[in-house]
Amino acid sequence: xxxxxxxxxxxYIFPDIVPEIIPxxxxxxxxxxxxxxxxxxxxxxxxxxFTFIVGTIPALVVDHYFSKxxxxxxxxxxSFLRDLVENRKTGLSPEKCIQILADRDYxxxxxxxxxxxxxxxxxxxxxEVFEDFRKAVKSWLAQINIFLLVDxxxxxxxxxxxxxxxxxxxxxxxxxxxERRATLAPLFIVPYIGAxxxxxxxxxxxxxxxDMLALSSQSLPLVSLNRILLxxxxxxxxxxxxVTGKITTGRTSxxxxxxxxxxxxxxxxxxxxxxxxxxxxx
Numbered sequence: 012x013x014x015x016x017x018x019x020x021x022x023y024i025f026p027d028i029v030p031e032i033i034p035x036x037x038x039x040x041x042x043x044x045x046x047x048x049x050x051x052x053x054x055x056x057x058x059x060x061f062t063f064i065v066g067t068i069p070a071l072v073v074d075h076y077f078s079k080x081x082x083x084x085x086x087x088x089x090s091f092l093r094d095l096v097e098n099r100k101t102g103l104s105p106e107k108c109i110q111i112l113a114d115r116d117y118x119x120x121x122x123x124x125x126x127x128x129x130x131x132x133x134x135x136x137x138x139e140v141f142e143d144f145r146k147a148v149k150s151w152l153a154q155i156n157i158f159l160l161v162d163x164x165x166x167x168x169x170x171x172x173x174x175x176x177x178x179x180x181x182x183x184x185x186x187x188x189x190e191r192r193a194t195l196a197p198l199f200i201v202p203y204i205g206a207x208x209x210x211x212x213x214x215x216x217x218x219x220x221x222d223m224l225a226l227s228s229q230s231l232p233l234v235s236l237n238r239i240l241l242x243x244x245x246x247x248x249x250x251x252x253x254v255t256g257k258i259t260t261g262r263t264s265x266x267x268x269x270x271x272x273x274x275x276x277x278x279x280x281x282x283x284x285x286x287x288x289x290x291x292x293x
Contacts, residue, residue: 012066019058024238050214050285052237059245060274067267074264080119081150087120088156089185092178095160096171105169106131123147137161152188156181195259199269202251206273207280210244214284241281248273 018036021029031037040058043049049057091112098108113128115121123144130140141161145154159177167173217236252273256266 012062015065016059016062019061020055020242023055023058024242047282048286049282050233050237052234053241053281053285055238056241056245056281057278059242060278063245063249063274064271067271070264071267071271074262074267077149078262078265081148081153083119084123084148084150084153085120085156085185085188087117087124088153089178089181091115091117091120091124092156092160092174092181096174096178099169099171099174105164105174120153137165152184156184192260199255199259202255202269202273203276206244206248206251206276209247210241210277210280211284213240213244214281218284245274245277248277 014032015036017029018031018033019040022031022037036058037054040054040061043057043061044054094112094115095105095108098111099105103111109124109131110128113125117124126147127140127144130143131137138161141157144157148154148157156177159180160174163169163173163177214237217233217240221233249270252268252270253263253266255269255273257263259265259269
């Protein structure tokens with residue numbers, strides 16, 4: 012990412028320090044600036060946005076895959092624990108109930124359940140079974156549920172009452188997590204509004220001061236100011252996206268999606284800022 016940023020953004024801001032190693036990248040930014048009719052000096056902002064988007068997309072794909080898998084594992088564990096309670100009522104041992112339920116479909120949790128069932132069938136201690144599960148699954152909520160299940164079987168004997176309490180606990184955790192996400196979800200609107208307003212108002216203020224100076228036959232160095240002021244706003248939008256993901260989901264990696272969208276919002280804000288002057292004064 013640093014190499015791409017140096018050739019798409021820093022080469023404009025620090026032309027005497029940063030050498031032009033990959034000319035096609037610089038030409039690509041100028042092509043985007045011309046085809047979408049951005050104002051002069053926007054090339055480094057577009058270059059930094061391009062760098063962040065290209066560098067973040069792989070992390071976004073990986074995070075989407077793992078978050079979907081972890082959510083599926085947690086939902087599968089909740090359903091499994093409820094079925095375990097019902098099977099325990101028949102008088103079978105907890106270990107036997109687990110082996111029976113291993114053939115059912117619990118979404119992403121099924122493959123881990125089959126492994127747990129096989130290890131129990133081989134005679135491995137439940138603590139070792141939990142350690143293997145803990146190494147394979149990174150969701151701490153899923154780890155807590157399985158740890159409590161192992162503890163209730165080893166210490167409490169896996170009674171119907173203890174398993175019922177565990178199933179209710181798992182369902183409560185799932186409901187609390189869903190309510191927390193639903194409550195925090197509206198907060199993501201604030202950074203989106205802030206990113207768009209910040210970039211648009213920055214350009215409008217520069218244009219306003221330039222128009223005021225034009226009355227006295229003077230002008231601002233708009234190209235240099237655009238390069239200096241607009242480029243950090245892209246970094247600001249990226250960091251806002253990371254924080255937004257952390258607040259709304261509790262995972263920093265979830266901010267990659269918001270970071271990319273906020274960068275696009277900022278770029279649209281830059282474009283609107285330049286064209287707003289045309290609509291107002293042209």
